[in-house]
Each structure stands twice: as C-alpha cells, then as structure tokens.
Amino acid sequence: MQKTHAPIGMFDSGIGGTSIFKEIHKLLPLEQVIYLADSKNAPYGAKSQQEIINLSIKNTELLLEMGAKIIVVACNTATTNAIKVLREKYSTPIVGIEPAIKPAALNSKNKTIGILATKGTLASELFIKTSDLYTRSTKVIEVVGEGLVPLIETGDLQQPALKQLVKELVSPMLKENIDYLVLGCSHYPYLMPILKEIVPPYVQIIDSGRAAAQQTKNLLEKLNLLRQDRGEKCIFFSNKNPRIIEEILQSEERFLVGYKDF
Numbered sequence: 001m002q003k004t005h006a007p008i009g010m011f012d013s014g015i016g017g018t019s020i021f022k023e024i025h026k027l028l029p030l031e032q033v034i035y036l037a038d039s040k041n042a043p044y045g046a047k048s049q050q051e052i053i054n055l056s057i058k059n060t061e062l063l064l065e066m067g068a069k070i071i072v073v074a075c076n077t078a079t080t081n082a083i084k085v086l087r088e089k090y091s092t093p094i095v096g097i098e099p100a101i102k103p104a105a106l107n108s109k110n111k112t113i114g115i116l117a118t119k120g121t122l123a124s125e126l127f128i129k130t131s132d133l134y135t136r137s138t139k140v141i142e143v144v145g146e147g148l149v150p151l152i153e154t155g156d157l158q159q160p161a162l163k164q165l166v167k168e169l170v171s172p173m174l175k176e177n178i179d180y181l182v183l184g185c186s187h188y189p190y191l192m193p194i195l196k197e198i199v200p201p202y203v204q205i206i207d208s209g210r211a212a213a214q215q216t217k218n219l220l221e222k223l224n225l226l227r228q229d230r231g232e233k234c235i236f237f238s239n240k241n242p243r244i245i246e247e248i249l250q251s252e253e254r255f256l257v258g259y260k261d262f
Contacts, residue, residue, distance in 0.1 A: 003225060004228070006068065007032040007066065007068055007231070008028075008031050008034070009033075009060075009066065009071045010024075010034070010063075010071075010074045011074060012038065012186055013038050013043055014037050014043075014240075015039065015187070015244055016190070018035070018037075018245065018248055020072065020097060020208075021033060023210050028213070028227075030231060032232045032234055034063060036237050037236065037237065038059060040239040044075060044077040045121060049081045049124070053082045056083075057082075064092060070216065071086070071093070072212065073094060073096045074186050074212070076099060080098060081121075081126075093219050093223065095215050096212075097212045099127065099182050100211065101113075101115065101182060102134045104180035104206060105134040105135045108138055108178075112179065113138055113141070114141045114173030114180070115140060115181075115182045116145050116170070116173075117142070117143075117182075121184050127184075139176070141178060143173060145188065148187065149187050152191070153240075155244035157194075163194050167198055174198075174203075179202060180206065181203055181204070181205045181206070233256050234256070236257045237259070238258075239262050
C-alpha cells in the first residue's frame, strides 16, 4: 500500500470523537478513516493518568497495526494526559485535541469564560499550563461534566435526564455572566441542541473539532501524505455497542460499523 493510501487512525473513549471525525471527513473527504470507540472503558475522565496512558497506548498500537499513517487522539482527556507519552513512544505523527481556551480568552468581551470538561482534563498538567498562559486577565469558570459522557454514550440525546443535567452544570457559568462556553470534551458537541435551548444567544459556544481537522490536514500536507483519490469506506469499531455509532453518524454515505473486542 502506498503510504498516502494508508488510513487516518482515530480513537476516543467512545462515540464522542465522531464529532471530530465529522470535521475531518468534511475537510478531507478523500481520506479513509479507521475509528476506535473504546466505549467499554468510558468515561476516561474519571480514571487515573496512568490508566488513561495505558488505554491510549493500547488504542494507538491497534491503529498502527491497522496501518494508520497518522493518529488523531479524538479525546480531550487522552490528549491532555497521554499525548506527550505517545509522541515520545511512536514516530507516527499524532494530533491531539485540547479545550479551545485560547480563542475564548482572547475574544471574550466580558473577560469571563466557562469551560465544561471532564475531571481528567481539568486536572491535567497540559490543561493547567495552557489555561495559565492565556487566561491571566480572564475569569474562568470551570465545571466538571460529571455524568454527561455515560448519558451521551446511550445515544439518546433528547432524554430528560440529560437535559436536566446540562441545565444544572451550565447554570453556575451563566450566573457569572460568561460570554464564551468552551466544550472541553469531544462528546459535548452532541449537546448543542440542548445548549442552544439553555444558553443565551450572546454566549459563543466553541469546541476543538475544526482546529483538530485543520491540524490533521496541515500535517498530512507537510509530510506529503494527503490522498489524491477517494479511499476505501471509513470503518468504525466499537467494543460495546456499534448500533449507537450507526445512529449518531446519521449519514447518507455508507460507513462500515462493527464490533471489535479491544
């Protein structure tokens, strides 16, 4: 196989990283993607850093065995806790996703922003370092999205329990008059319909999907690895419930979705 024809490898703690996949597929429609949904071990956000590193290594090695030319860590918690180890361990280029703190802090007129993320992301050294760098003159309201990932993983994005939990988590931020809400977990873009009902229109809601897609494209261009013709179908493996991925992708284009024990 020519290296340009090799797939992009992606992994997440479950279905959330499909929000990143959609941005990558939009920007790079010719590329084949192999995606691992490690739903069996979701959520990563409540695990220790060493557990997150071990799971990230497991997922990365499986994708490399499948011939991935680049790895996209489509999980904020895995990125902020494990990407340094992954980049030291493997020569394959690795793209991560971090909460979009920088654009939120630089563009906030109220100088007050909210960040909704997992405990693992907010406590990570990389997140704290980035936050300290860009938010010195900005008030940051950090909220742990406790319980959100398991509810999103069910695939029922309109369930009353999910709506109620989102309302409870976002309320403290709105009381502080935020004008930017940063979604610091790749699962959270699937909350957008609920958030738009709760959050005033003047609050900008941002995530990392588009930036991750652009970085993936930039790296592939730099390394002359961009595919010039349409590749094979994108493949999604779940180690728990593939049906939920099929439902959440809701695409007219046929993707291959299946179960894999990993």
